[in-house]
Amino acid sequence: MDYQKVIDYFYGNEDSALKTILVVHSRGVAEKALAICAAHPELSMDSSFVEAAAMLHDIGIIRCNAPGIECFGTEPYICHGRIGAVMLRHELPIPHSSFLIPHFSIDPFARVCERHTGAGLTKEEIMKQNLPLPHQDFLPETMEEKVICYADKFFSKTRPEEEKSFDHVLRSLAKFGSEGVERFLSWHQLFAVEK
Numbered sequence: 001m002d003y004q005k006v007i008d009y010f011y012g013n014e015d016s017a018l019k020t021i022l023v024v025h026s027r028g029v030a031e032k033a034l035a036i037c038a039a040h041p042e043l044s045m046d047s048s049f050v051e052a053a054a055m056l057h058d059i060g061i062i063r064c065n066a067p068g069i070e071c072f073g074t075e076p077y078i079c080h081g082r083i084g085a086v087m088l089r090h091e092l093p094i095p096h097s098s099f100l101i102p103h104f105s106i107d108p109f110a111r112v113c114e115r116h117t118g119a120g121l122t123k124e125e126i127m128k129q130n131l132p133l134p135h136q137d138f139l140p141e142t143m144e145e146k147v148i149c150y151a152d153k154f155f156s157k158t159r160p161e162e163e164k165s166f167d168h169v170l171r172s173l174a175k176f177g178s179e180g181v182e183r184f185l186s187w188h189q190l191f192a193v194e195k
Contacts, residue, residue: 001052001109010059010087018070022058025160030054032151032163039193045143053112054148060084060113061157069157076132084113108144115140116149119173119180119187129176139183150187 011019030051037047060083063073075083088110118125120139127135140146153169155162164172166188173180 001049001056003052003055006056006059006088006092009092010062016070018062021069021157021160022061023055025155025157026055026058028155028160028163029057029148029151032154033147036147036151036191036193040191043143043147043190045147049108050144050147053109053144054151056084056088056109057081057112057116057148057152058084058157059087063087078117078131079133081114081117081138082133085110088113108142111142112140112145112148114138115145116152118176119153119183120149122179125177125179146187147191150184150191153184 007019007023011022033050033054034047037043037045037050058080060080061069061071061077063083064071064075064077064080065073066077071077088106092106115138117138121131121133121137122139123135123137125131126133126138140149153173154164156164169184170181173184
């Protein structure tokens with residue numbers, strides 16, 4: 001997958017504040033996820049896919065209203081993953097051949113977009129919190145989806161170059177209930193990398 005071509009398609013070829021935030025944040029997520037792939041060969045993750053999907057997981061922020069991170073769209077920020085999935089599935093030129101390496105299809109990248117918010121979201125969480133999302137589960141299922149979602153929790157877009165501590169991540173997730181914390185902790189057992 002030529003992820004830079006996809007980013008340029010939606011964000012333009014010129015650098016902007018938003019594009020810089022997207023790329024710096026996504027690069028941090030990708031590097032953390034790739035380090036986990038390298039440290040855990042027993043999990044047999046596709047590191048080429050992980051890198052490209054991590055670079056595209058937040059592609060939908062361009063349509064959202066979050067001025068603090070240079071997003072001047074109209075949609076609620078919570079929808080950025082779902083929006084990114086729609087952008088990848090339906091707005092890239094057909095055929096996708098100029099963006100994709102032959103053995104890749106677009107849907108796995110779109111799935112990462114729509115399943116990375118929080119520590120994934122269940123239908124019940126969406127309904128209970130009255131989130132403006134379809135009433136269905138958006139949970140990471142594949143190991144690659146899980147590692148990108150996990151790595152993403154360590155990087156914000158307000159300070160994209162800084163990695164958050166494990167405790168900071170837990171505190172952030174705890175604000176939204178225990179289910180996400182439990183999922184994150186189960187991934188931490190799988191993915192923790194000794195320093």
